[in-house]
Amino acid sequence: MTDVAVPVTARKDWMSDQDVRWCPGCGDYSILAAVQFLLPELGIRRENTVFISGIGCAARFPYYMNTYGMHSIHGRAPAVATGLAVTRPDLDVWVVTGDGDALSIGGNHLMHCLRRNVNLTILLFNNQIYGLTKGQYSPTSEVGKVTKSTPFGSLDTPFNPISLALGAEATFVARTHDMDRKHMMEVFRRAHAHKGASFVEVYQNCNVFNDGAFEQITGRAHREEMLIELEHGKPIRLGVDGHRGVIMDAQGRLKIVEVADVGEDALVVHDEEREDPGLAFALSRLSRGPYEPTPIGVFRSVERPDYGSLVDAQVLAAQARRGPGDLELLLKSGTTWTVG
Amino acid sequence: METIDQVVIRFAGDSGDGMQVTGDQFTNESAILGNDLSTLPNFPAEIRAPAGTLAGVSAFQVHISDHDILTPGDAPNVLVVMNPAALRANIADVPVGGTIVVNSDAFDDRALEKAGYSSDPRSDGSLSQYRVYEIPMTALTQEACKPTGAKPRDAERSKNFFALGVVSWLYTRPTEVTERWIAERYGSNSVVVEANTLAFRAGYNFGETAELFESAYQIAPAEHAPGTYTNVTGNMALAWGLVAASQLAKVPVFLGSYPITPASDILHELSKYKNFGIRTLQAEDEIAGIGAALGAAFGGALGISTTSGPGLDLKSETIGLAVSLELPLLIVDVQRGGPSTGLPTKTEQSDLLHAMFGRHGEAPVPIVAAMTPSHCFDVAIEAVRIALKYRTPVILLSDGYLANGSEPWRLPAIEDLPDISTTFATEPNAESDSGEPAFWPYLRDPVTLARPWAVPGTPGLEHRIGGLEKADGTGNVSYDPVNHETMMHLRAAKIAGIAKDIPLVECDDPTGDATVLVLSWGSTYAAALAGVKRVRKTGERVAQAHLVHLNPFPSNLGDVLRRYPKVLIPEANLGQLSKLVRAEFLVDARSLTNVRGEPFHVAEVQQAIHDLLDEVRGKAASEPAPSAEEAGRS
Numbered sequence: 016m017t018d019v020a021v022p023v024t025a026r027k028d029w030m031s032d033q034d035v036r037w038c039p040g041c042g043d044y045s046i047l048a049a050v051q052f053l054l055p056e057l058g059i060r061r062e063n064t065v066f067i068s069g070i071g072c073a074a075r076f077p078y079y080m081n082t083y084g085m086h087s088i089h090g091r092a093p094a095v096a097t098g099l100a101v102t103r104p105d106l107d108v109w110v111v112t113g114d115g116d117a118l119s120i121g122g123n124h125l126m127h128c129l130r131r132n133v134n135l136t137i138l139l140f141n142n143q144i145y146g147l148t149k150g151q152y153s154p155t156s157e158v159g160k161v162t163k164s165t166p167f168g169s170l171d172t173p174f175n176p177i178s179l180a181l182g183a184e185a186t187f188v189a190r191t192h193d194m195d196r197k198h199m200m201e202v203f204r205r206a207h208a209h210k211g212a213s214f215v216e217v218y219q220n221c222n223v224f225n226d227g228a229f230e231q232i233t234g235r236a237h238r239e240e241m242l243i244e245l246e247h248g249k250p251i252r253l254g255v256d257g258h259r260g261v262i263m264d265a266q267g268r269l270k271i272v273e274v275a276d277v278g279e280d281a282l283v284v285h286d287e288e289r290e291d292p293g294l295a296f297a298l299s300r301l302s303r304g305p306y307e308p309t310p311i312g313v314f315r316s317v318e319r320p321d322y323g324s325l326v327d328a329q330v331l332a333a334q335a336r337r338g339p340g341d342l343e344l345l346l347k348s349g350t351t352w353t354v355g
Numbered sequence: 356m357e358t359i360d361q362v363v364i365r366f367a368g369d370s371g372d373g374m375q376v377t378g379d380q381f382t383n384e385s386a387i388l389g390n391d392l393s394t395l396p397n398f399p400a401e402i403r404a405p406a407g408t409l410a411g412v413s414a415f416q417v418h419i420s421d422h423d424i425l426t427p428g429d430a431p432n433v434l435v436v437m438n439p440a441a442l443r444a445n446i447a448d449v450p451v452g453g454t455i456v457v458n459s460d461a462f463d464d465r466a467l468e469k470a471g472y473s474s475d476p477r478s479d480g481s482l483s484q485y486r487v488y489e490i491p492m493t494a495l496t497q498e499a500c501k502p503t504g505a506k507p508r509d510a511e512r513s514k515n516f517f518a519l520g521v522v523s524w525l526y527t528r529p530t531e532v533t534e535r536w537i538a539e540r541y542g543s544n545s546v547v548v549e550a551n552t553l554a555f556r557a558g559y560n561f562g563e564t565a566e567l568f569e570s571a572y573q574i575a576p577a578e579h580a581p582g583t584y585t586n587v588t589g590n591m592a593l594a595w596g597l598v599a600a601s602q603l604a605k606v607p608v609f610l611g612s613y614p615i616t617p618a619s620d621i622l623h624e625l626s627k628y629k630n631f632g633i634r635t636l637q638a639e640d641e642i643a644g645i646g647a648a649l650g651a652a653f654g655g656a657l658g659i660s661t662t663s664g665p666g667l668d669l670k671s672e673t674i675g676l677a678v679s680l681e682l683p684l685l686i687v688d689v690q691r692g693g694p695s696t697g698l699p700t701k702t703e704q705s706d707l708l709h710a711m712f713g714r715h716g717e718a719p720v721p722i723v724a725a726m727t728p729s730h731c732f733d734v735a736i737e738a739v740r741i742a743l744k745y746r747t748p749v750i751l752l753s754d755g756y757l758a759n760g761s762e763p764w765r766l767p768a769i770e771d772l773p774d775i776s777t778t779f780a781t782e783p784n785a786e787s788d789s790g791e792p793a794f795w796p797y798l799r800d801p802v803t804l805a806r807p808w809a810v811p812g813t814p815g816l817e818h819r820i821g822g823l824e825k826a827d828g829t830g831n832v833s834y835d836p837v838n839h840e841t842m843m844h845l846r847a848a849k850i851a852g853i854a855k856d857i858p859l860v861e862c863d864d865p866t867g868d869a870t871v872l873v874l875s876w877g878s879t880y881a882a883a884l885a886g887v888k889r890v891r892k893t894g895e896r897v898a899q900a901h902l903v904h905l906n907p908f909p910s911n912l913g914d915v916l917r918r919y920p921k922v923l924i925p926e927a928n929l930g931q932l933s934k935l936v937r938a939e940f941l942v943d944a945r946s947l948t949n950v951r952g953e954p955f956h957v958a959e960v961q962q963a964i965h966d967l968l969d970e971v972r973g974k975a976a977s978e979p980a981p982s983a984e985e986a987g988r989s
Contacts, residue, residue, distance in 0.1 A: 082817050102609050124642075330630075354581050
């Protein structure tokens with residue numbers, strides 16, 4: 016590392032020379048563009064930036080970034096990234112994953128890197144389908160989904176990725192969608208700035224196997240009434256002129272009401288910094304699926320020491336206490352005796 | 356005082372009786388005294404099986420001598436038992452005429468019944484062929500501990516130290532070693548320190564004053580080369596070897612592991628050495644452990660994952676990725692009885708073929724194996740050397756016997772350890788089509804075929820790697836069939852080429868005309884060599900060789916094997932190295948197998964060698980081999 020100022024870069028500097036091979040019309044293109052537009056604004060170096068992925072359509076992402084990158088194995092990107100982030104705190108480590116990769120085969124690793132608060136920025140492209148294996152249902156597909164592997168409809172209850180991340184002790188949890196580059200960039204910027212594990216669910220359209228999965232909420236015609244943009248410290252409102260809002264009823268449940276009926280003071284004020292994740296969790300359950308008004312933005316952003324810093328602190332403390340390791344002393348640390 | 360040249364003692368009791376501590380301490384006393392020694396702990400997989408049952412018996416065998424020994428001994432000369440179950444579980448191993456020291460207080464009706472005895476073996480004549488010494492250890496311990504004020508039930512827990520005291524007197528061991536150890540180990544609890552010390556002294560004094568034993572025995576120090584010694588287990592030596600490798604390579608260790616018997620101690624050890632800059636992660640599972648190690652390797656660390664048994668299965672996919680990524684990575688497999696959960700606390704060598712072939716696709720991986728507990732130190736450095744130099748995952752095979760067994764080890768001089776330092780790429784190594792400097796992550800060193808290690812943070816060398824097939828040179832994703840074939844051959848050639856960079860196999864054939872070669876690998880080294888020595892004492896000619904490198908094999912192995920009409924391979928599996936050797940060299944390699952969860956007995960190796968010698972001479976292989984006494988000591 017040098018002290019020279021970070022070079023000014025543009026989107027093209029972050030694009031690799033490899034042809035992007037997602038299906039034409041895939042939502043992944045707009046997410047890639049949002050990331051490539053954002054990175055020049057962050058004052059970071061290409062050589063200190065690493066994208067790690069698992070397997071799936073989303074997992075091809077690192078090949079398209081002119082940074083360091085690894086396309087690893089199915090579900091294991093959070094584990095691989097953990098080893099890198101813990102040993103190289105100087106790097107910006109991003110994990111790009113999908114709903115099958117992160118929540119099915121790799122569910123275990125996602126949970127544990129969130130609870131450890133490893134310094135990673137995790138982008139989960141959720142299209143509610145398996146794309147690369149050509150159209151089987153995923154752990155976020157709605158019940159009854161008819162796919163090649165579920166000709167009579169899927170039977171299993173889907174995961175809610177935001178609820179799952181909050182339950183896994185994540186310190187930063189947010190949602191955005193592939194139809195709004197500006198919103199994606201702002202959420203990604205926040206996620207990158209957060210020290211610790213940042214989890215971002217990105218609603219992403221698979222136009223081949225699950226086209227229009229989020230159309231009812233992210234389509235231009237529906238967005239205003241169906242997307243609830245969470246803003247820290249502000250009453251939670253939606254719709255034209257914010258005519259609707261979110262209240263907590265006597266049983267502690269969140270409900271969407273007409274603001275005119277309850278008055279603005281009755282609205283829940285969003286507090287992403289609240290230590291208790293209860294309200295964030297309730298917000299994550301406000302919508303039962305991408306056909307009801309759905310919150311986007313930052314659900315939770317709290318401070319907790321990141322895992323790598325804690326590991327480093329133990330190493331530094333041990334070195335301060337015992338001095339740097341001395342191999343000869345180590346070998347003689349047990350009972351020894353001398354011959355001759 | 357009678358002088359003897361060696362003895363094998365086995366301490367056996369309930370899991371809660373502290374037999375491992377007792378055995379360890381007797382070993383330490385003997386090490387300080389300068390005896391050569393070899394140990395074999397043997398404990399159940401359950402932490403506390405029901406008290407007094409056969410399932411709960413825990414034992415520790417130690418072989419001490421005044422000369423160089425290789426194995427923990429085929430059979431105990433002395434068996435110390437703390438309860439009836441310990442007697443019942445171990446008596447079959449004691450040769451007729453052997454000595455049995457019994458805690459007679461533990462032989463009540465209930466305990467006898469729990470052990471499955473219908474009558475008391477002490478009085479029903481079943482021990483008539485042994486020398487039995489009955490000592491009321493529980494009562495004597497309680498009596499000795501009275502000054503501490505401890506309740507009798509608590510005082511009783513010191514009875515293992517009473518037993519240690521008795522045997523320490525019997526073999527004239529120094530007492531200060533154990534008394535100092537008790538003070539250090541239990542220092543925070545003065546009542547326990549006092550009780551254990553009093554019990555230990557009481558046992559020692561009992562031996563001296565009770566006139567129960569005919570005499571005490573003396574075993575002179577063995578002749579060891581000059582130097583500073585310590586007693587190490589394989590797991591300890593392996594952990595130290597990894598620390599040493601990190602220092603020698605100047606690359607910091609990152610260990611990603613999941614607790615598993617019998618490998619966990621390596622994780623425990625390395626977790627202590629944070630001042631060496633070592634980072635350890637107890638991962639959520641075996642897969643995450645190795646995944647994190649590989650991620651750390653991508654970042655320029657020495658990535659290591661330690662495991663055993665089923666853990667190796669779970670790591671297979673990541674090892675395959677590491678083969679494709681061509682990054683240094685070390686996998687330590689402390690083999691245990693399989694398949695599946697198998698025998699978690701027992702030893703076996705049944706993962707060789709898994710290490711060799713246990714991945715989809717063609718995914719060659721270098722394999723090295725430790726031969727003795729202290730050799731784990733050297734082999735750890737060698738494994739790391741290969742991983743760094745050839746940018747490849749390496750599998751290091753240890754086993755349960757080496758992991759927990761111990762031996763005296765002459766400490767190496769730090770300056771004599773090899774330089775295994777490595778280099779990182781810092782500059783572009785190619786040109787783009789437009790003539791700009793470019794970095795090709797798969798441009799290989801022409802000699803080693805290793806690719807450059809360019810770590811994140813290096814400007815101008817940004818690149819992407821992954822499990823998809825890569826174009827030779829550029830490393831970009833390539834589905835080209837000809838390129839795939841090229842890459843398959845390159846990966847294979849890189850690993851095969853390591854044969855030029857490892858020592859030749861040494862063949863010990865004193866007369867040069869032996870007809871049988873005994874080839875060992877891993878921990879069977881000890882029993883194989885001891886067996887060869889015994890056979891030679893009968894006047895027979897037999898050659899001996901041992902493999903540390905199992906993939907690739909030393910380049911002269913084929914020549915060595917073809918010199919002998921018969922090759923005997925003792926291995927603790929159903930014939931794995933013999934399969935590899937037959938396939939590779941078309942030689943008549945026979946396996947002598949043992950999957951009983953314990954090391955080979957020297958006698959069975961000896962018998963197998965005699966049988967094979969007879970076969971070469973055209974005789975039937977049915978005559979019993981000369982006894983160990985006839986053959987001389989091992």
